[in-house]
Amino acid sequence: MDMRTRISAALKEAMKQKDTDRLSTLRLINAAIKDRDIASRGEGEDDMVGDAEVLQILGKMVKQRQESARAYEEGGRLELAEKERAEIAVIEQFLPRQLSDEETARAVDAAIEETGASSIRDMGRVMGVLKSKYTGQMDFGAVGPTVKARLS
Template sequence: MTQDLRTRITDALKEAMKAKDAARLGTLRLINAAIKDQDIALRVDGKSVGDPEILAILGKMVKQRQESARAYEEGGRLELAERELAEVKVIEDFLPAQLSETEAEAAVDAAIKDVGAESIRDMGRVMGVLKGKYTGQMDFGAVGPMVKTRLG
C-alpha cells in the first residue's frame, strides 16, 4: 500500500533532521506549516486535509516559488533565485509526474467528452473534472486556454 502524502512528508522531515540537511528541512517545515494552516481552516467544518488538498497546496507552493525565482532573476539576485528553485525541487518530490503536452491534450479532450461540453459555458465543468483527476499533474493556467480553444 502506498503511503499518504502527509506520512511521506513527515518521514522526509525526519530523514532531513537526521541528515542535518538544513535547506531540505526548512522547505519541508514550510510544507508542513501550510498543511496545518489548511487543517485549521477546515476544522471548522469538521473536515481535514487529504491528499487532493495537499497536492493543491504543493502545486500552489511550486508556482509561488517559480514566480519569486523569476522576479529575483530579473532583479539580479541569482543566489535568492537559486534558493527558490532548490525549494521547488524539494516540493516536486511529493508531486506526481507532470503530464506531457500530448497527455494534457488527451486529458482535456476526454474531460470535454465526459462532461458533454459544447460551448465555452461548459468550461467550468470541464476544468472541474480536470482538477479532480489531475491536480498536481498539470498546469491549469496553461490548460485553461487549451480548453477555451477547443470549446470556442
C-alpha cells in the first residue's frame, strides 16, 4: 500500500472515531502533499509526488514540530509543546523505523565503500546514496558531520 493510500485510510478512520487531534494532523499531512503536487506541476512534471517525496515531506514536518516544541518549552508554553509532540507521534506512524547510531554508522561506511569515496569532495555522492536508500530512516543533518569526519 502506498503512502497516500495509508494516509487516506488513517484520515477516514480518524473521522469515524471522531479523533479531532489526529484528524487535524492528518489533514495537515494531506495539505503538505498536495502543495508539493502543485509545486511539481508548476515545474512541468505531470505525475503526483511519489512515496520517497512523501517521506521527505513527513520528515520535514517532524523536524519542524521538534523545533517548535523546543521553542515552546523555552518560552514556558508547555501545553503547546505537548500538542506539537502529539502531532509528531501521528506523523511518525507513517515513517519507517529510525536507524540506530550503530546502523547509521554501518550505512555510512557502506555508502562510502559503494561510491569509492576517498576525500571530502566525494561527500555529495555519499550523501546521495544515503538519501536514496534511507530517506525517512535517518536525520541527514546529523549524518552529514559523520560522513565529513570519515572522509577527512
